[in-house]
Amino acid sequence: MIGDNIKFRSGEVLTKRFDTKTVHFQENDGEKNKSKAKPIYQTSSFAFNDLNDMEEYFQGGKDHLYTRYSNPNTDDLGYGVAQLEGAPAGLATSSGMSAILVGVLSIASPGDHMIVPLDLYGGTYSLFQQEIQEWGLQVTVVDFKDHKNIEEAIQSNTKLLYAESVTNPLLRQENIEALTKFARNHELHAMIDNTFPSPYLIQPFTDGADLVVHSATKYIGGHSDVSAGVLVGTEELIAKAKKKMINIGANLSPFEAWLGCRGLKTLSLRMAKQSENAEKLARWFKKNTGATVVYYPENLSEKGNGAMVSVDLGDDYDIYSFFESLGWIKIVPTLAGVETTVSYPLNTSHRTVPVEIRQQLGITPGTARISVGIEDSEDIIEQFSKALEHAKKS
Numbered sequence: 001m002i003g004d005n006i007k008f009r010s011g012e013v014l015t016k017r018f019d020t021k022t023v024h025f026q027e028n029d030g031e032k033n034k035s036k037a038k039p040i041y042q043t044s045s046f047a048f049n050d051l052n053d054m055e056e057y058f059q060g061g062k063d064h065l066y067t068r069y070s071n072p073n074t075d076d077l078g079y080g081v082a083q084l085e086g087a088p089a090g091l092a093t094s095s096g097m098s099a100i101l102v103g104v105l106s107i108a109s110p111g112d113h114m115i116v117p118l119d120l121y122g123g124t125y126s127l128f129q130q131e132i133q134e135w136g137l138q139v140t141v142v143d144f145k146d147h148k149n150i151e152e153a154i155q156s157n158t159k160l161l162y163a164e165s166v167t168n169p170l171l172r173q174e175n176i177e178a179l180t181k182f183a184r185n186h187e188l189h190a191m192i193d194n195t196f197p198s199p200y201l202i203q204p205f206t207d208g209a210d211l212v213v214h215s216a217t218k219y220i221g222g223h224s225d226v227s228a229g230v231l232v233g234t235e236e237l238i239a240k241a242k243k244k245m246i247n248i249g250a251n252l253s254p255f256e257a258w259l260g261c262r263g264l265k266t267l268s269l270r271m272a273k274q275s276e277n278a279e280k281l282a283r284w285f286k287k288n289t290g291a292t293v294v295y296y297p298e299n300l301s302e303k304g305n306g307a308m309v310s311v312d313l314g315d316d317y318d319i320y321s322f323f324e325s326l327g328w329i330k331i332v333p334t335l336a337g338v339e340t341t342v343s344y345p346l347n348t349s350h351r352t353v354p355v356e357i358r359q360q361l362g363i364t365p366g367t368a369r370i371s372v373g374i375e376d377s378e379d380i381i382e383q384f385s386k387a388l389e390h391a392k393k394s
């Protein structure tokens with residue numbers, strides 16, 4: 001357990017507070033030219049002086065052999081997020097989806113069983129329903145709001161509980177401490193998708209999760225210019241996941257990893273401003289509009305409640321007119337960039353989720369998911385005010 005220190009692989013221990021870690025997680029790897037920014041190791045492979053030199057890699061004496069196995073930039077991203085989550089090990093992968101896949105496969109094998117909640121990102125739902133089950137892993141979907149449902153779903157071959165810390169798109173907060181305690185009491189592993197709050201707001205590993213996964217495409221990268229995933233957790237599980245990643249070929253490219261690391265350095269600044277703006281926007285929606293429901297977490301963390309706000313505009317507004325009137329606010333099927341954007345979960349992120357589950361969760365034709373950016377909050381509110389005015393049914 002790393003605790004509050006940045007402990008480099010060389011053994012050097014640097015400092016301890018969160019914001020400092022976000023900018024000092026990269027190890028100085030002794031580059032001859034001492035560049036201030038870490039170089040991009042844009043190489044598919046590493047070279048060796050002779051066969052003994054190469055053998056040293058396999059004996060653990062050298063860090064890198066082949067970029068599909070590891071690379072200084074991908075190591076940095078995995079290790080950087082691990083530092084922020086308080087986990088001893090981390091792994092960067094090609095996407096959030098592949099990080100979820102190798103994480104699950106490090107815990108459960110064909111014939112094993114896992115229990116997952118109703119409210120999952122649609123892509124994760126499809127991975128579990130369409131791929132994982134085809135490979136012989138059993139998956140049961142239950143409502144996690146009541147742990148009794150989970151208890152009833154446990155079988156002799158159950159290995160894993162999987163959940164999102166703050167759910168996509170309706171922002172339900174999972175009680176991580178209670179869930180991981182429940183998992184431990186039943187000798188199950190707990191794996192948490194912490195994409196929405198990012199480690200800035202919540203650190204599920206320190207609350208007892210065995211593995212924590214991020215779509216680093218979102219707040220870790222933060223600029224909508226990289227597709228990446230990060231998995232952090234115990235040394236043992238990350239070593240297993242890394243083996244899967246290598247065999248599947250789900251590695252991240254050095255440049256994407258480098259972009260992810262650059263994004264990570266401003267995580268605290270971005271999340272603080274985005275959460276502040278989101279808080280104001282959520283309050284504004286609640287007070288000043290007839291929006292039927294505003295979804296925004298409460299008491300998520302001392303640092304804020306996150307940068308996502310979802311609204312259900314109900315029957316009083318025409319959702320198509322609302323989306324047409326967003327002006328400079330882009331409509332995108334993603335989230336977490338520095339710009340405010342809006343998505344329509346019904347036919348993007350949750351398109352593959354069965355209608356009954358969507359209805360049970362409350363993902364309706366009037367649901368819009370807002371990812372709040374770092375702009376001036378007055379401008380954000382002004383634009384949503386215009387959009388609602390235009391969309392109001394007479």
Ligand SMILES: Cc1ncc(COP(=O)(O)O)c(C=O)c1O
Pocket residue numbers: 095096097098121123124164168193195196214215216217218227228229334349
């Ligand atoms: C909560 C959550 N987890 C995982 C993913 C998948 O990440 P990626 O698109 O980087 O594969 C997403 C994507 O939107 C997500 O919202």
